[in-house]
Amino acid sequence: MHAFAAWAGSSEFALRLPSAIAGILTIPAMAWLAGRWLGRESAPWAAWAAALSPFLIWYSQEARSYSMMILFVCLSGALMLELARRHDAEGGHGPRAAIAAGYGVTGIAGLLTNPSFAFVLPLHLLWWLAPPDSTRRRAPDPRPARAASRVALAVGAAVILVLVAIPWAPQAMRTWDWQRLHPGRATPAGETSLRGQTTFHAAAVPFALHAFAVGYTLGPSLRELRARPDAATLIRHAPEIVIVALVFGTLGILALRSLARRQALKDAAAWGGIPLVVVVWFALSNFKVFHPRYLAVASPLFLIAIAAALADLGARARVAFALVLLGLWAVSLEHHYFVPAYGKEDARDAAHLVASRARAEERVLAVNAIDPMVYYYHGAAPLVPFWLGFAADPGRLVSRFDQELARSRGAWVVLMRPEDLDPAGRFIGMMRARHPGVEHFEFEGVRVWHVPSGEPPPASQR
Numbered sequence: 001m002h003a004f005a006a007w008a009g010s011s012e013f014a015l016r017l018p019s020a021i022a023g024i025l026t027i028p029a030m031a032w033l034a035g036r037w038l039g040r041e042s043a044p045w046a047a048w049a050a051a052l053s054p055f056l057i058w059y060s061q062e063a064r065s066y067s068m069m070i071l072f073v074c075l076s077g078a079l080m081l082e083l084a085r086r087h088d089a090e091g092g093h094g095p096r097a098a099i100a101a102g103y104g105v106t107g108i109a110g111l112l113t114n115p116s117f118a119f120v121l122p123l124h125l126l127w128w129l130a131p132p133d134s135t136r137r138r139a140p141d142p143r144p145a146r147a148a149s150r151v152a153l154a155v156g157a158a159v160i161l162v163l164v165a166i167p168w169a170p171q172a173m174r175t176w177d178w179q180r181l182h183p184g185r186a187t188p189a190g191e192t193s194l195r196g197q198t199t200f201h202a203a204a205v206p207f208a209l210h211a212f213a214v215g216y217t218l219g220p221s222l223r224e225l226r227a228r229p230d231a232a233t234l235i236r237h238a239p240e241i242v243i244v245a246l247v248f249g250t251l252g253i254l255a256l257r258s259l260a261r262r263q264a265l266k267d268a269a270a271w272g273g274i275p276l277v278v279v280v281w282f283a284l285s286n287f288k289v290f291h292p293r294y295l296a297v298a299s300p301l302f303l304i305a306i307a308a309a310l311a312d313l314g315a316r317a318r319v320a321f322a323l324v325l326l327g328l329w330a331v332s333l334e335h336h337y338f339v340p341a342y343g344k345e346d347a348r349d350a351a352h353l354v355a356s357r358a359r360a361e362e363r364v365l366a367v368n369a370i371d372p373m374v375y376y377y378h379g380a381a382p383l384v385p386f387w388l389g390f391a392a393d394p395g396r397l398v399s400r401f402d403q404e405l406a407r408s409r410g411a412w413v414v415l416m417r418p419e420d421l422d423p424a425g426r427f428i429g430m431m432r433a434r435h436p437g438v439e440h441f442e443f444e445g446v447r448v449w450h451v452p453s454g455e456p457p458p459a460s461q462r
Contacts, residue, residue, distance in 0.1 A: 023060025054215025072110030345445030353378030
């Protein structure tokens, strides 16, 4: 990504293009993995699901690396299955070496693309040490020499991956508080959750499955869930939630039956269970928040299992389910492309407005989310961050905000995603109470205020 941006520039198109290409390539890669793992009959349906999945499309339009990671999960998985089945075959050393090299490249690329790629490595080890044959039977190789060869090669591959990851270890050690993962650790008094009221919620896993099924654009929007994570929000979207649960719940049962018939339940448990347990453990330990994207390595499992279920159905039932899925995905994608409430925050238009209006002697206060403003804002006034965590203490919030205003002759205040650190809306309340007459602009998910130089506080606070 860094090398591509150095060549193509840092426009939105240039930064998003690699993810879009990866999303397109994931379609045949998903079919290839499905065919190698569950049989050729599931491959066309896996490609169809990958092409239409709102979850995959969402991440194929970002500059973040999840689309590329999913591509490498599919490619490395298919190559591992092929390599494991060919390892002990007579002859063909050249093709085996090429497959091994391909697996090494895609495995290293996946690990460097996103650390959560490591969640699929235990599955690869399972496939390598006990590869399924054409009848889906499993057994370690009974010949000691060949079994020892597999173990030695697995150890060698593990060493290479560790060496590749080592340069990033110091940054990881500095970024995360690893002490929070110690078994039996007691939460110190005053330790707050990483985000909002809690870092984990009982509905997190069902929400992740819902996101895998129909993306983030059918049912409650992400902004609704951040602002009001309560029963009232779910009730407003109950019809969509119930339909999704019924359709994918039924397909999930059929998928489990298809996996059991192919003796692939152990694979599915390793593929989906390991990342789920680790991500939940991180959230419960207040180490890292729970988010469906941290389980993205298991999204190919979800879609391929659905594809296997469709492949096993009779023709009429298959067409009926396919039409229902097509309808749900069409509605979700219509929301994704044409309903602003389901989109990301409109930092671009907000930044362009401020850049066109702000004077050099003013300041631009990026409240809570400075990264989008760093990218989109190109104006004369300096850009400075303002931490929304001050909202936990209203008196301190007012004091620190007034200090920032006093440092310049006027300020533009840009607020994004206040729900995490300010669920009670104290910052917005402060702006309404202390600066009621200033210019105020609202974009999708973004609020902007212009506080001119010398704008006095309300009479009750003079």
